[in-house]
Amino acid sequence: MSDKGTAAAGGDGGSPRQPSAARDTAADAAVVFGDAWRYAPAPEGRDHVKIAPRYDLFIGGAWRAPESGRYLDSISPSTEEKLCEFAEASERDVDLAVQAARAAYEKHWSRLRPLERGKYIYRIARALQEKSRELAVVESLDGGKPIKESRDVDLPLAAAHFFYYAGWADKLEHAFPGRDPRPLGVAGQVIPWNFPLLMAAWKLAPALAAGNTCVLKPAETTPLTSLLLAKIIEEADLPPGVVNVVTGAGATGAAVVGHPGVDKVAFTGSTEVGKRIQRALAGTGKRLTLELGGKAANIVFEDAPLDQAVEGIIGGIFFNQGHVCCAGSRLLVEESVHDALLLKLRERMATLRVGDPLDKNTDVGAINSRAQLEKIQELVAAGEREGAARFSVSCALPQRGYWFAPTLFTGVAQSHRIAREEIFGPVLSILTFRTPEEAIEKANNTMYGLSAGVWTSKGSKSFWVAQRLRAGVVWANTFNKLDPSSPFGGYKESGFGREGGRQGLLAYLEVD
Amino acid sequence: MALGDQDSGGEARARVGVRKAYKMFVGGAFVRSESGRYTQVRDHSGAGAVENIPRASRKDGRDAVLAAAGALGGWSARAAYNRGQILYRLAEMLEARRAELAASLERGGLDAGAAEREVVSAIDRAVAYAGWADKYQSLFSSLNPVSGPHFTFTVPEPMGVVVIAAPPRPALLGLAGALLPVITAGNTCVVLASEADPRTALVFGEALATSDLPGGVVNLLTGQLAEVLPHLAAHMEVAALDLHGVDAALAKRLEEAAAASVKRVRARSLGEAEWFDDGAATSPRWIERFVEMKTIWHPVGP
Structure with missing residues (x-):
C-alpha cells in the first residue's frame, strides 16, 4: 500500500540523538532526493474501460x-x-x-x-x-x-x-x-x-x-x-x-x-x-x-524498528488519502524518539507523490468529494487554531479536482479536536508519552475502538500492549492489513x- | 414460614425472631438506597409479614456503574482458571444456602417443589458456567489463514460493564442464568432484580459476597426497572444492555437511549421453561453475546 522507497539518506538504527548538523544534512539530502527525481507520467490506460452515460x-x-x-x-x-x-x-x-x-x-x-x-x-x-x-x-x-x-x-x-x-x-x-x-x-x-x-x-x-x-x-x-x-x-x-x-x-x-x-x-x-x-x-x-468511525492510536516505543515504523505510519495515515476508518490517525510516540522519528517522517512524506489517481506512480490521490475536502480543511484549521504545529508537504497540486497535501501536526494535546475527531483525510496528529501505561491510557482515551497499532522490537511488550488496547483490530509492527479470513470490527x-x-x-x- | 421466625408465640419463653434488613449489593457492600426509599414485599408463605426492600434511585444506578467499572480491570485480568474457581465457589455458597433460597422463593409465591427445583437449577447453572470460564475462548477464537507473511489471530475479550434486567420469573434462576455468562466472560455487571420477587435476589447477593468474587463484579439493585433502567441505558460507561422480559415499549426506549453511545443491546423474553432448559441455557452462545472479538496481526520474518 506504500512504495518501498525509504527516504533516510544516512544512519537509521533508531538513534534518538543525532547531532543536529548530521540531522540537517540528512534532511537536506532527503528533500533533494524527493524533488530531484523526475517521474515521467505513467498513466494506466482507460481505453478498455466503458462507462455508460x-x-x-x-x-x-x-x-x-x-x-x-x-x-x-x-x-x-x-x-x-x-x-x-x-x-x-x-x-x-x-x-x-x-x-x-x-x-x-x-x-x-x-x-x-x-x-x-x-x-x-x-x-x-x-x-x-x-x-x-x-x-x-x-x-x-x-x-x-x-x-x-x-x-x-x-x-x-x-x-x-x-x-x-x-x-x-x-x-x-x-x-x-x-x-x-x-x-x-x-x-x-x-x-x-x-x-x-x-x-x-x-x-x-x-x-x-x-x-x-x-x-x-x-x-x-x-x-x-x-x-x-x-x-x-x-x-x-x-x-x-x-x-x-x-x-x-x-x-x-x-x-x-x-x-x-x-x-x-x-x-x-x-x-x-x-x-x-x-x-x-x-x-x-x-x-x-x-x-x-475510528481514531486509531499508532503507538511507537523507543525500541521500535524506526524505519519500518515510518513505513507503517505513512501507510497507516496516507493510504487512500486517509479515507480509512481504521487509519492510524493518532501517532503516540515515546518522548525519547520523538525528534528522530519526526525527522524521518517528514523526509518520507516529502517523497510521497500526490496527483493523478490513474498514474501508477501516485501515492496519494484525490480527496473523494468537495464536502470531504471542506471537512478536512475545517478540522485542520481547528488544529492550527488550538495551537498544534502544522507541517504539510510542499507539492504541486493539480488545478482541478479536490486535493489535500499530506499533513502532520505536532504538539497535539488530547483535548484538541484533531486528536478526538475522525478527520478522514491525510492528516496525522502526533502526541507523546513517557511510559507504556501512559501510552495505553492515551490510546484508549477515545470514544472509538476500531483499530490500533503498536511498534516495538520486544515481543512480550507488543502482546502486553495489544491486550490492553480497547480496539477490534490491533496491528503489531504492521498496519492497515486486511484479509477475508480475518475478523474486522470495532x-x-x-x-x-x-x-x-x-x-x-x-x-x-x-x-x- | 420465615427461617427461625417464632415471633408469633405468646408464651413467655418463646424466642423473638431476628428479622433481616434486606440490602442491595453494590461494590461488595450491602447498602440501602441512597434515596432512603423502599418498597414493601409480601410474604406469600403464610407468615404474613411485610418486608421492606430498597427502591434504587438513579444515583444508586450511577454508583453501581462506578463500582462495576472499577472492578472491570481486575476481574477481566484474572486468569480464566481463577474466574472458574470463583464461580465454582459461588456454586458451593449457593448449595450451602439451599434452604434459605428455597424459603425465599416460597415467600415470593412459589410452592415448595417449584422453589426447590429452581434453587438446584440455579446452583447447577453456576457449576456449568464455572466450567466455561477457561473454555469458551478456544471455541470462539481463531487462527486466521491470511495471505501473506503474518501471524493473525482473533480472541474474545470482555465488553465492559453490562446492565442486566433480570426476568420477573424465574426470579432466581433467571437472575443467575443472566449474570453468569456475563461475568464468566470477564465483564462486570449491574443487575436490576425481578420486581416480582426482589427479595430472593438479595439473598443471592449474600452468596455472591462470600464466594471470593471481587467487590463490584456483580452489583445488585432492587427497585422499579422503568425508573432506573433509562438512566443506565444512557450511561456512557455502560457497554451493553441485556434485557430479559422487559416490556416492548420500555425496551424500545432503552434501545433508543443506548444508541447515543452505540451500546450492544440484547433483548429477549424467554418463557420460564426455557430458563430451565439446561442445554440451551448453558450454550456458549450466551457467553458469545457478551464478548468483543479482537484480531491481532504480527509480521512473520527471519
Whole structure:
C-alpha cells in the first residue's frame, strides 16, 4: 500500500540523538532526493474501460429506471469531470427492491442446495478477477484513489472476499456446530465511499453465503463499481432478486434501513449516522451490525524498528488519502524518539507523490468529494487554531479536482479536536508519552475502538500492549492489513459485529 | 414460614425472631438506597409479614456503574482458571444456602417443589458456567489463514460493564442464568432484580459476597426497572444492555437511549421453561453475546 522507497539518506538504527548538523544534512539530502527525481507520467490506460452515460437501478435481475425519473451525476474527484449519471432510488424503488429480494429469498436462494449457492458466489469472485483491471480503473476514476491501491488492494481483496465466503456456504453447520445456523432473510446494506467495491464485497459475500438475499445501497459519490458488480452478478446468472443495487443519496439509504421488509441492516459509515440508524431501528427487532468511525492510536516505543515504523505510519495515515476508518490517525510516540522519528517522517512524506489517481506512480490521490475536502480543511484549521504545529508537504497540486497535501501536526494535546475527531483525510496528529501505561491510557482515551497499532522490537511488550488496547483490530509492527479470513470490527462507538472470518458469518445467521 | 421466625408465640419463653434488613449489593457492600426509599414485599408463605426492600434511585444506578467499572480491570485480568474457581465457589455458597433460597422463593409465591427445583437449577447453572470460564475462548477464537507473511489471530475479550434486567420469573434462576455468562466472560455487571420477587435476589447477593468474587463484579439493585433502567441505558460507561422480559415499549426506549453511545443491546423474553432448559441455557452462545472479538496481526520474518 506504500512504495518501498525509504527516504533516510544516512544512519537509521533508531538513534534518538543525532547531532543536529548530521540531522540537517540528512534532511537536506532527503528533500533533494524527493524533488530531484523526475517521474515521467505513467498513466494506466482507460481505453478498455466503458462507462455508460447513464445507469439505472438493478432490481429483480433487471435494470429499471427510477420511479422518480431522477438521476444524479457521478463526478471524478480528480478532474471534476462528469463520468455518468446514475439513478436516484426513491422509497418506491427501494420497496420494489426489497420485494424482489424477499421473493428471491423465498423462491430461490433459501431452497438452493448450499453448495450451489457457493458456486454462484465463486462465479462472482472469478469474474471480479477477470475484470479487475477495468474495475480498478473505474474505482480510481470514480473515487480518486491511486490506481496502485485499487489495483493491488481493493480489487484483489474484493475477489478474495467472495472466494473465501463462497466456500462457507455449504459448511455453516460446521461453523457453528450444534447450533442450527439459519439465514435471516433480506439484508439491507449501506456502504461508504472509501472502499466502494471492497465494502460491497464485505457486505454481499457473507450475506449470500449465509443464505440471505440483499439490497445494497452504495455511496452517492462512488456508485460505479457497485453497478459494475451488479452487471457481473447479472452475467453470473444469479437468480433474479438475490442481489439488488439501489443507488442514491442519504434518503435512499434511510429508505433501505427503514423498510419493514428488511430483516437485517448492515451499515458501514460514520458514527453519527450509525447512531441514527441504531436509534431508528430500536424496537423493530431487526438485526443490526455497524462498522463506524475510528481514531486509531499508532503507538511507537523507543525500541521500535524506526524505519519500518515510518513505513507503517505513512501507510497507516496516507493510504487512500486517509479515507480509512481504521487509519492510524493518532501517532503516540515515546518522548525519547520523538525528534528522530519526526525527522524521518517528514523526509518520507516529502517523497510521497500526490496527483493523478490513474498514474501508477501516485501515492496519494484525490480527496473523494468537495464536502470531504471542506471537512478536512475545517478540522485542520481547528488544529492550527488550538495551537498544534502544522507541517504539510510542499507539492504541486493539480488545478482541478479536490486535493489535500499530506499533513502532520505536532504538539497535539488530547483535548484538541484533531486528536478526538475522525478527520478522514491525510492528516496525522502526533502526541507523546513517557511510559507504556501512559501510552495505553492515551490510546484508549477515545470514544472509538476500531483499530490500533503498536511498534516495538520486544515481543512480550507488543502482546502486553495489544491486550490492553480497547480496539477490534490491533496491528503489531504492521498496519492497515486486511484479509477475508480475518475478523474486522470495532469496540465502543466504532460499532458492533465483525466482518471477515468465521465470526463474520454470525452477522448474517440466526444461531440457537 | 420465615427461617427461625417464632415471633408469633405468646408464651413467655418463646424466642423473638431476628428479622433481616434486606440490602442491595453494590461494590461488595450491602447498602440501602441512597434515596432512603423502599418498597414493601409480601410474604406469600403464610407468615404474613411485610418486608421492606430498597427502591434504587438513579444515583444508586450511577454508583453501581462506578463500582462495576472499577472492578472491570481486575476481574477481566484474572486468569480464566481463577474466574472458574470463583464461580465454582459461588456454586458451593449457593448449595450451602439451599434452604434459605428455597424459603425465599416460597415467600415470593412459589410452592415448595417449584422453589426447590429452581434453587438446584440455579446452583447447577453456576457449576456449568464455572466450567466455561477457561473454555469458551478456544471455541470462539481463531487462527486466521491470511495471505501473506503474518501471524493473525482473533480472541474474545470482555465488553465492559453490562446492565442486566433480570426476568420477573424465574426470579432466581433467571437472575443467575443472566449474570453468569456475563461475568464468566470477564465483564462486570449491574443487575436490576425481578420486581416480582426482589427479595430472593438479595439473598443471592449474600452468596455472591462470600464466594471470593471481587467487590463490584456483580452489583445488585432492587427497585422499579422503568425508573432506573433509562438512566443506565444512557450511561456512557455502560457497554451493553441485556434485557430479559422487559416490556416492548420500555425496551424500545432503552434501545433508543443506548444508541447515543452505540451500546450492544440484547433483548429477549424467554418463557420460564426455557430458563430451565439446561442445554440451551448453558450454550456458549450466551457467553458469545457478551464478548468483543479482537484480531491481532504480527509480521512473520527471519
